[in-house]
Amino acid sequence: MATTEKLFESVELGNLQLDNRIVMAPMTRTYSPGNVPNQLVVDYYKRRAEGGVGLIITEGTCVGHKAASGYDNVPFFAGDEALAGWKKVVDAVHEAGGKIAPQLWHVGAIRKPGIEPGGDTPGYGPSGMAFPGKKTGHEMTKEDIQEVIAAFVQAAVDAKEIGFDAIELHGAHGYLIDQFFWEGTNQRTDEYGGDLAGRSTFAIELVRAVREAVGEEFPIIFRWSQWKQQDYTARLVETPEQLESFLKPLADAGVDIFHCSQRRFWEPEFEGSELNLAGWVKKVTGKPTITVGSVGLNQDFLPEDGTANFKDAEAANIDDLLKRVSDDEFELVAVGRALIANPDWANKIKAGETESLKAFDKKQLMELV
Secondary structure, X not given: OOOOOHHHOOEEEOOEEEOOOEXXXXXXXXXXXXXXXXXXXXXXXXXXXXXXXXXXXXXXXXXXXXXXXXXXXXXXXXXXXXXXXXXXXXXXXXXXXXXXXXXXXXXXXXXXXXXXXXXXXXXXXXOOEEEOOEEOOEEOOHHHHHHHHHHHHHHHHHHHHOOOOOEEEEEEEOOHHHHHHOOOOOOOOOOOOOOHHHHOHHHHHXXXXXXXXXXXXXXXXXXXXXXXXXXXXXXXXXXXXXXXXXXXXXXXXXXXXXXXXXXXXXXOOOOOOOOXXXXXXXXXXXXXXXXXXXXXXXXXXXXXXXXXXXXXXXXXXXXXXXXXHHOOOOOEEEEOHHHHHOOOHHHHHHHOOHHHOOOEOHHHHHOOO
16 A cells, blocks of 8 residues: 655755645635735635645736736736735745745636726737637737736746745646647747647747746746646647657746646556656656646546536545655645645645545635635
């Protein structure tokens, strides 16, 4: 039987030194009225740090661009009031002995006019498409692209200045950066479109600009996924060779850690190997990786029909996960809904108190736990 020993080893990833390999996955909560993280947000993250998580990655927090937000009451990462709120979060997590990184986010063409702030501003995307073949928003000009890159750069600089331990760039799940990656939503004919190498140009330029602004020592995490919220079956690459060609330029641009989003971490990514997505990314890039996807639960998070109606899920054993950790398939493990149900999930796993773990009930998403 696999043991938890390696899961709770301290780990050093460049300048990011963690007490264990457990990461709190980013999960949107919409508990920031006026787009400012308040004391409820401070307490929420502090509880997870007290519960033994090695690294917290915050919910998506919008960079300072007029079209960055697509949902009410999500926190922003721009403006004095929002940054002051995040500083309180950082200080509370550090006081509890944890480390924390903000997930920097732009929703892209998924935005619908009317979300505040932003009002009638349409969604911005590489081709103005939130869904393949359906233009509903604004097709970004090259000037727009540079404005968005500048917004990410400013957010990264601010994160470093107020004491965050790293940043994560949200390049997954069909949001803006991923809309550039995905052929279905990127029909451009300039240098930002074409094949996957061309469609990666925006992300590579963004990572390079952030790296230059924060310096060589500040850790940059990059989250990406094959699947999209618009299409669970979507894939950017089909072979290990394509994966390497896709991600090596991002690693060379300055990504330190790849956060590899799967719906189910135990599923192999390519035929002929049991390695999951994070395992393959580590193999082809040589960079540390974070795995994520229904850790500690017996159901993935959304129904197959794509509706945003989260599934309830029972606690599940993590023997397969522990074996993969012991085999060095990836460095870090991100836990999502299990940490909503159990703020002290990490401490309970370490103590062997798995029988006391609570099931995940989707109503918990609306509770302040």
